[in-house]
Amino acid sequence: MMAGLRERKKEQTRRRISEVAMRLFDARGYEAVTVNEIAEAAGVAKVTLFNYFPTKESLALDGVMDDTAAVVAGRGEGRTPLAALREHYRAMGARGVGDLDVEAMLTKVRVIAASPALVAGVQRTHAGQRAALAAELEDVHPGLTGRLMAAQITAAVTTLQEAFFQRLATGVPLEEAGQCLVEEVELAFDLLEHGFSSIKGEKS
Amino acid sequence: MMAGLRERKKEQTRRRISEVAMRLFDARGYEAVTVNEIAEAAGVAKVTLFNYFPTKESLALDGVMDDTAAVVAGRGEGRTPLAALREHYRAMGARGVGDLDVEAMLTKVRVIAASPALVAGVQRTHAGQRAALAAELEDVHPGLTGRLMAAQITAAVTTLQEAFFQRLATGVPLEEAGQCLVEEVELAFDLLEHGFSSIKGEKS
DNA sequence: GTTCAAAAACGTACCCGGTACGGTTTATGC
DNA sequence: GCATAAACCGTACCGGGTACGTTTTTGAAC
Numbered sequence: 001m002m003a004g005l006r007e008r009k010k011e012q013t014r015r016r017i018s019e020v021a022m023r024l025f026d027a028r029g030y031e032a033v034t035v036n037e038i039a040e041a042a043g044v045a046k047v048t049l050f051n052y053f054p055t056k057e058s059l060a061l062d063g064v065m066d067d068t069a070a071v072v073a074g075r076g077e078g079r080t081p082l083a084a085l086r087e088h089y090r091a092m093g094a095r096g097v098g099d100l101d102v103e104a105m106l107t108k109v110r111v112i113a114a115s116p117a118l119v120a121g122v123q124r125t126h127a128g129q130r131a132a133l134a135a136e137l138e139d140v141h142p143g144l145t146g147r148l149m150a151a152q153i154t155a156a157v158t159t160l161q162e163a164f165f166q167r168l169a170t171g172v173p174l175e176e177a178g179q180c181l182v183e184e185v186e187l188a189f190d191l192l193e194h195g196f197s198s199i200k201g202e203k204s
Numbered sequence: 205m206m207a208g209l210r211e212r213k214k215e216q217t218r219r220r221i222s223e224v225a226m227r228l229f230d231a232r233g234y235e236a237v238t239v240n241e242i243a244e245a246a247g248v249a250k251v252t253l254f255n256y257f258p259t260k261e262s263l264a265l266d267g268v269m270d271d272t273a274a275v276v277a278g279r280g281e282g283r284t285p286l287a288a289l290r291e292h293y294r295a296m297g298a299r300g301v302g303d304l305d306v307e308a309m310l311t312k313v314r315v316i317a318a319s320p321a322l323v324a325g326v327q328r329t330h331a332g333q334r335a336a337l338a339a340e341l342e343d344v345h346p347g348l349t350g351r352l353m354a355a356q357i358t359a360a361v362t363t364l365q366e367a368f369f370q371r372l373a374t375g376v377p378l379e380e381a382g383q384c385l386v387e388e389v390e391l392a393f394d395l396l397e398h399g400f401s402s403i404k405g406e407k408s
Numbered sequence: 409g410t411t412c413a414a415a416a417a418c419g420t421a422c423c424c425g426g427t428a429c430g431g432t433t434t435a436t437g438c
Numbered sequence: 439g440c441a442t443a444a445a446c447c448g449t450a451c452c453g454g455g456t457a458c459g460t461t462t463t464t465g466a467a468c
Contacts, residue, residue: 006464010416034453045418047456056454082400123331124324130359141403147363148392149400155334155359159351188352195399196286196353199345210435210444217445238424249447251427260425 014052017042021059026107030060030115057121060111065125068157069132081137085153086189089160093181106168113169123158130154156188218256221246225263230311234264234319261325264315269329272361273336285341289357290393293364297385310372317373327362334358360392 020042024033035056039049053059068085075084112118134150141149163184167177190198224246228237239260243253257263272289279288316322338354345353367388371381394402 006415009464013416035455036453046454047419048417050455051416054455080400120328120331124328127324127327144363144367144388144391145395145403147367148360148395151359151363152356152395155355156352159348159355163348163351184348187348191349191352191356191399193399193401195395195397195402196284197397198399199349208436213435214445239426240424250425251448252446254426255445258426 013044013048017044017049017052018059018062022104022107022111025060025111030111030118035059057118060108060115060118061121061125064108064112064122066129066157066161068129068154069136072133072136081140081149082153082189082193085157086185089157089185089189090182093178093185102174106174109165109168113165119162126154126158152192156192160184160188217246217248217252221248221253221256222263222266226308226311226315229264229315234315234322239263261322264312264319264322265325265329268312268316268326270333270361270365272333272358273340276337276340285344285353286357286393286397289361290389293361293389293393294386297382297389306378310378313369313372317369330358330362356396360396364388364392 017038021033021038024038024041035049036046038059039046042049053062071084071088072081075081079087112122130150133154134147137150138146140146160181164177164181167180168174172180221242225237225242228242228245239253240250242263243250246253257266275288275292276285279285283291316326334354337358338351341354342350344350364385368381368385371384372378376384
């Protein structure tokens with residue numbers, strides 16, 4: 001396909017729309033910005049904008065998602081799904097976000113955290129992953145058990161991410177937030193593994 | 205206040221709108237029905253409809269919600285939150301739906317199950333309850349632990365309800381579905397209480 | 409260079425959910 | 439009866455999203 005110029009221009013347009021949108025969202029809040037404005041500010045027609053991003057929401061949520069099902073599917077031979085996930089998030093907390101544009105990610109988190117509609121949106125995203133994870137887990141634990149496990153795991157991961165984002169959105173430096181995350185991952189997965197009865201200070 | 209005629213008419217109008225809406229939803233599917241149609245068929249203006257129901261979604265989801273936070277808040281003195289909830293759902297499964305209009309409830313379930321948007325809506329409702337439950341649980345388990353527990357409990361309850369609704373929507377008789385629910389409640393709460401490591405057939 | 413087909417972008421008009429506004433009916437308390 | 443407040447109404451509007459037919463751009467072949 002020759003690394004076409006066409007593809008590059010497309011990518012570039014997409015980025016321009018996304019950046020303009022994030023800038024406006026960050027400045028005035030998600031709901032106060034209309035897609036018409038974004039399109040105009042990006043020098044593009046509304047139809048074109050919707051060619052790149054299916055919904056207004058996707059402009060803000062683009063690139064925000066995990067892949068729990070993939071982690072489980074790609075786990076090593078002897079590993080339980082839970083152990084694989086624990087290792088995954090443990091590593092994520094330790095090594096930080098990695099190679100992404102940190103500044104852009106922080107704006108994204110800020111924008112999302114500032115809009116109830118968007119946090120609802122990311123929760124909906126997690127719900128989709130729950131289904132994928134359930135399908136994966138039902139291979140190992142058929143019936144309702146797999147679905148329950150998927151739901152609980154997703155709930156825990158969602159909570160972890162939420163706490164992490166809240167910290168970032170309120171100005172906690174990335175380094176420190178990552179450190180908190182590391183501890184919280186252990187807490188969350190211990191809770192999943194051993195249940196509420198393992199909590200100290202409570203009788204059964 | 206005197207049991208006014210005004211109040212009665214209001215109630216009546218509200219019911220009429222709701223019933224007309226459910227009838228149309230059931231016949232043609234949620235998304236294929238416009239609020240204009242509903243308003244017209246109910247002999248009411250669109251504005252009036254939105255006076256009674258804040259959104260189109262609320263027409264279909266009205267009356268579909270649990271009260272986990274209330275159950276926890278009103279639990280007996282020595283009880284743990286989890287025990288109170290287990291008891292609550294155990295009882296719900298055993299005694300059936302109770303005094304509600306079963307036919308209407310079945311239609312509602314059918315309509316909801318047939319529309320992804322509505323399923324997402326009820327999940328969003330559960331997310332709201334998760335927050336309330338988290339606030340309740342943080343009194344007992346401060347910090348992230350309470351939030352994690354709330355998230356896991358809500359996830360489990362959501363899954364139970366989903367399975368129950370799916371059964372009803374696919375024609376399983378109420379009696380039998382209730383029986384399944386009873387067993388599944390125990391499974392779900394055991395899992396919450398003792399964790400994934402308690403599952404037979406898996407090494408820790 | 410010219411030509412041509414595909415595809416990207418366009419403008420416009422439209423649908424639908426939801427709101428604002430201002431005016432009209434109707435129950436209720438005096 | 440009569441005033442008042444509440445319920446209701448019609449219409450016009452907004453914002454997200456789609457349909458449609460047209461124009462521009464692009465990659466490639468000649």
